[in-house]
Amino acid sequence: MHVHQLDLNLFAVLEAIHSEGSVTRAGKKLNLTQPAISHSLRRLRDMLKDDLFIRYGAKMVPTPLSRRIIGDVRTALQLLELSVQETGFDPARSTRLFQIGMRNVLQPTILPPLMRRIQSAAPGVTLSCHRVDRQEIEQDLASGTVDAAVDIAMPVSDAIRQTQLSPWVYVVVSRANHPAISSRLNLKTYLSQGHILVSSRRVGTTLIDVELKNRGAKRIVVLRCQDYFTACR
Numbered sequence: 318m319h320v321h322q323l324d325l326n327l328f329a330v331l332e333a334i335h336s337e338g339s340v341t342r343a344g345k346k347l348n349l350t351q352p353a354i355s356h357s358l359r360r361l362r363d364m365l366k367d368d369l370f371i372r373y374g375a376k377m378v379p380t381p382l383s384r385r386i387i388g389d390v391r392t393a394l395q396l397l398e399l400s401v402q403e404t405g406f407d408p409a410r411s412t413r414l415f416q417i418g419m420r421n422v423l424q425p426t427i428l429p430p431l432m433r434r435i436q437s438a439a440p441g442v443t444l445s446c447h448r449v450d451r452q453e454i455e456q457d458l459a460s461g462t463v464d465a466a467v468d469i470a471m472p473v474s475d476a477i478r479q480t481q482l483s484p485w486v487y488v489v490v491s492r493a494n495h496p497a498i499s500s501r502l503n504l505k506t507y508l509s510q511g512h513i514l515v516s517s518r519r520v521g522t523t524l525i526d527v528e529l530k531n532r533g534a535k536r537i538v539v540l541r542c543q544d545y546f547t548a549c550r
Contacts, residue, residue, distance in 0.1 A: 330358060332387065334354070334358065358370070369382065409438065415442065454473070497510060514540070516541065
């Protein structure tokens, strides 16, 4: 059965009968007449090929199929109602799950203060953070696969709204008492040394290499690894 064949009003009737245990009370809950409720129930029975409810005395008792699907029906109706009623985002009342694209290296810096802010202003909101491919960030945002992405500055189309969260400062790390590096490091000495390139990708340059290329320079990369902890070791 395809979704375009479904009448959502019928599932509202299903939920009302299930919660009220009576066709009459379901009609009062939905502000519908008893014949209208009975007609909707017949349509549901024909559509789902099941009785859905069996009369037991004065009570309508749900069948196994009705009990099995009622949870999903209620969830779907609640989500639809929230989508229709919400004209704005109220952090204090929201129970949304937000999908955030964020690389591992950023999570220790970004997540602790972010979670403190969320627990204070939006206690019902939850986050799910996972890595996204930089080449697909714009597509993932457009499709709704992720609600937001936190990453380095990169060129994107005008369809993507972005803001700078914090300044990003690069530093040079070397071993203690490096014979070629004194208290001050100039570009010539920097370029003459072997470098470790840190990237989760198998190939490709980093922003450092792009900036050096813009200056007509290139560094000597002797090792490429995936995380800064390994590089520092």
